[in-house]
Amino acid sequence: MVALRLWTIALVSLISLAPVVHPQPVMVGDVEVDPRDFAPHLDTRTRIASCVACHGEHGGGDMDFGPDVRFGTPALRGLRHGYLRESLVAYRSGRRAHAEMGAIASMLDDEAIDFMARTFSAYPPAPLRSPDALAALAREDARFRRGQAIAQQGLPLRGVPACMSCHGALGEGNAALGPRLAGQNGLYVERQILAYAQKTRQTPRAAMMQPAVTGLSDDEVEAVAHYYEQLVRPAGMAAAPEVGRTGEGSAPRP
Ligand code: HEC
Numbered sequence: 670m671v672a673l674r675l676w677t678i679a680l681v682s683l684i685s686l687a688p689v690v691h692p693q694p695v696m697v698g699d700v701e702v703d704p705r706d707f708a709p710h711l712d713t714r715t716r717i718a719s720c721v722a723c724h725g726e727h728g729g730g731d732m733d734f735g736p737d738v739r740f741g742t743p744a745l746r747g748l749r750h751g752y753l754r755e756s757l758v759a760y761r762s763g764r765r766a767h768a769e770m771g772a773i774a775s776m777l778d779d780e781a782i783d784f785m786a787r788t789f790s791a792y793p794p795a796p797l798r799s800p801d802a803l804a805a806l807a808r809e810d811a812r813f814r815r816g817q818a819i820a821q822q823g824l825p826l827r828g829v830p831a832c833m834s835c836h837g838a839l840g841e842g843n844a845a846l847g848p849r850l851a852g853q854n855g856l857y858v859e860r861q862i863l864a865y866a867q868k869t870r871q872t873p874r875a876a877m878m879q880p881a882v883t884g885l886s887d888d889e890v891e892a893v894a895h896y897y898e899q900l901v902r903p904a905g906m907a908a909a910p911e912v913g914r915t916g917e918g919s920a921p922r923p
C-alpha cells in the first residue's frame with residue numbers, strides 16, 4: 670500500500686516535470702492548433718501545418734495569401750535560425766506580449782522551438798525587385814521614397830539612426846545586428862515599432878531599437894514599413910498554391 674502510494678507520488682511528480690502542454694486542440698485566432706501535432710516523431714509537414722496556416726506556404730506571411738490580406742502576420746522566410754528561436758522563446762516567456770503567438774509558443778518545448786527555427790530559416794528569402802524596378806518605385810511612389818530616405822539616412826536632427834546601418838543596405842539583415850526587413854509585412858513592421866515604443870516587446874536586444882523608434886512620427890513609421898515591404902517582388906509572383914487559413918492541404922516546401 671505504502672509502495673503503491675510512493676509510486677503514485679513518483680508518477681505525479683514526473684508528470685509535473687513534463688513541459689506544460691495543453692493536450693487538447695485549441696482555437697488560436699481562426700486556426701485550430703493541436704499540440705499533439707508538435708510531437709518530435711511526426712514528419713515536418715505535420716509539425717508545421719498550423720504555422721503555415723497563418724505564416725503561408727512559402728513562409729511569406731500575409732503576402733502568401735495575396736496582396737489584400739492584412740492580418741499582420743510576418744514573413745518567416747529569410748530570417749535566421751538564432752533570431753527565430755529567440756523570438757519563439759520571447760513569446761513563450763511573455764517578453765513579447767502577443768495573445769496568439771503566446772498561446773502557440775507555450776505549446777512548444779525547447780526541442781520543438783529549435784525545430785521550428787531550423788525549418789523556417791531554411792526557407793529562402795523572397796526575391797528582391799530588380800534595381801530598375803526599385804528606381805522606378807522611388808520615382809513614382811512618394812511614400813516609398815520617404816521610407817527609403819529614412820532607411821538609408823535616418824533623421825539626424827531627431828536622432829533617428831539609418832535603419833540600414835543595422836538591418837543591411839537593402840534590409841537583408843545582419844546576424845550580429847538587426848534581423849531581415851526586406852519583404853517583411855508592412856503592418857507587422859508598424860506594430861513592432863509600436864511594441865518597442867510601448868515596451869511590450871522586451872527582447873534582450875530591444876534597447877538597440879529605442880533610438881530608432883522614439884523620433885519617428887506615425888506617417889514616417891508607415892513610410893519606412895511600406896519601403897521594406899516593397900523591396901521584394903509583389904505577392905502572387907511566387908505562385909503560392911491554394912491554401913486555406915485552416916491549414917487544410919498544406920504542403921510545405923521541402
Ligand atoms: C493564428 C495565426 C498564427 C499561427 C497559427 C502561428 N503564428 Fe506565428 N505569428 C502570427 C502573428 C500574427 C505574428 C505577429 C505577432 C506580433 O505582432 O508580435 C506571429 C509572429 C511569429 C514570429 C515572429 C517573427 C519575427 O519576425 O520576429 C515567429 C518566429 C512565429 N510567429 C513563428 C510561428 C511558428 C513556428 C508557428 C507554428 C508553431 C506559428 N508562428 C504559428 C500568427 C500565427
Ligand code: HEC
Pocket residue numbers: 743819820829830831832833834835836846847848849850853857858859861862870872873874875877878881882893894
Ligand atoms: C543600432 C542597430 C539598429 C538600428 C539603427 C535599427 N534597428 Fe531595428 N532592430 C535592431 C535589432 C537588434 C533588432 C532585434 C531586436 C529584438 O530582438 O527584438 C531590431 C528589430 C527590428 C524590427 C523587428 C523585426 C521583426 O522581425 O520582428 C523592426 C520592424 C525594425 N527593427 C525596424 C527598424 C527600422 C524601421 C529602423 C530605422 C528607423 C531600425 N530598425 C533601426 C537593431 C537596429
